[in-house]
Amino acid sequence: MCGIVGVISRAPVNQLIYDALLLLQHRGQDAAGIVTMQDTKCFMQKSRGMVRDVFRTRNMRALSGNVGLGQVRYPTAGNAYSEEEAQPFYVNAPFGIVLVHNGNLTNAQALKAELFDVDRRHINTESDTEVLINVLAHEIELAARDLPLSPEAIFKAVAAVHRRVKGSYAAIALIAGHGLLAFRDPFGIRPLVFSQAKDGEVMVASESVALDGTGHQLARDVAPGEAVFIDMAGTVHTRQCAVRPSLNPCMFEFVYLARPDSVMDGISVYQARLNMGETLAQRLISTMPPSEIDVVIPIPESSRPSAMQLAQKIGKPYREGFVKNRYVGRTFIMPGQAVRKKSVRQKLNAIGVEFRGRNVLLVDDSIVRGTTSKEIVQMAREAGARKVYMASAAPPVRFPNVYGIDMPTKEELVANGRSIEEIRQFIGADALIYQDVDAMKRVVGALNPRVVSFEASCFDGRYITGDVGDADLAALEAQRRLQFEEEESNDRGRLALQSVAEKA
Secondary structure, eight states: OOEEEEEEOSSOOHHHHHHHHHHTGGGOOSEEEEEEEETTEEEEEEEESOHHHHOOHHHHHHOOSSEEEEEEEOOSSSOTTOSTTSSOEEEOSSSOEEEEEEEEETTHHHHHHHHHHTSOOOOOSSOHHHHHHHHHHHHHHHHTTTSOOOHHHHHHHHHHHHHHOOEEEEEEEEETTTEEEEEEOTTOOSOOEEEEOTTSOEEEESSHHHHHTTTOOOOEEOOTTEEEEEETTOOEEEEEOOSSOOOOOBHHIIIIISOTTOEETTEEHHHHHHHHHHHHHHHHHHHSOGGGOSEEEEOTTTTHHHHHHHHHHHTOOBOOOEEEOTTSOOGGGSSSHHHHHHHHHHHEEEOHHHHTTOEEEEEESOOSSSHHHHHHHHHHHHTTOSEEEEEESSOOOOSOOOSSSSOOOGGGOTTTTOOHHHHHHHHTOSEEEEOOHHHHHHHHHTTOTTOOOOBOHHHHOOOTTSOOOHHHHHHHHHHHHHHHHHHHHHHHHHHHHHHHHHHO
16 A cells, blocks of 8 residues: 555646645655656655655755656565665666556566566566566567557557556556556556646546645546556547456555545545444444443544444444544554554553543454554553443454555454454453444445445455465465564664663
8 A cells, every 4th residue: 555646747746746745645654755757857766754754855856847756655565674665666678667556466476587587677676566667668668669659559568567467556657758657457456546637737646635635636537457648748548458357446445544535436435434334333233232332432543434423323422532643653554563562652642531430432443453452442441441342444354465455464463263252352342343344345335336346355355356365375474474574673673772762
């Protein structure tokens, strides 16, 4: 889950891309990067850190040009601590191509070997984005050999990318001297939207909030398997490049990842969360008497709409019982368990008056690893709650995700191999209520009849690309364990240095 944006305009785009990345910061806090292009020359600035830290005034001045792209990174493949793996990625042939990517390639290792042995291209990092840009570059080279680069050749190349690449990918690429290309995987897993202004300015982004917040109007979503190419004159060319495209948006976008003010694939994220709260209320009523609850308290931020709707349905007061420190990032997308656990107490502080002597129902958007829930339940008890109930607006997360969300191993998932009662005991709640997976799909899908299926593998174990088996999951888990050990070692080192600094 990363945030990507691309712009082609008649005016300088550096500030516009920066502003859009700020609006997409919730999608990735590990690294950020911007590339702009003037004539055929590219200018790049990328580094680890938040948008406000990566781009200083001197960096912005150096990013000249009327076309560009940017990304905020949330690492799911490769090394979370590597500066080299920050995006965008660049290859100089053919033409000079720069690319940003949101998603995860499930056949990245096979493609890496194929690129080296057959296509004669070298991959220097563990990032699947470097794999994707090299596949695209190779296919453009084949499609445009001895010919001018036309939209037809570009669409032929994207069609070849679809045939070779598996997994999830929404991508935006700059082709030096030619224009901006955006394309989405044939299953439509990761989101991608665009706007087209009367003055010819075109903007492509992960979420509609990046368009709204920069004064652009959403035109539509990029369709699954579709490619959109905007030439340097601002003319938009589109083509369906997949053989059998189907729309299967990621359900976890609506549960947690996306901003509530976004609209994705015709579905309001805010309304989707309200609907989840309504079905969660029905689930709660069938599980326990609402009379046992004194107050409903959300765990900021993503759970608020669901908690409000649930409270209304069961006739109980809704209260804000936790104050969030907005200067601490989203703990779910932080690399490393030690950093995540330490950040929970830094991020949230309980308002004692809302807990003292009460039976409280805490509502969260989801429960993934369980460590955050355990800390928050304990915080509620320390604040004086008589009983602490927990409700999750999402079903139990029982399966690894391979399409761009950082939950790749069963060992990390609190719901894997545990009953609801065992999970309740683990997090220390007096009662635990989960969303029903079929009800969730039904009420979110009802917001757009065109969406008949969702990518919900972390809840139902169904991998819609059809290329993920037990052997693939085992290989991903082994790779993740090595990465996890490295992250834990790095986390311990940073926390130790921080402790020394605090004592000094």
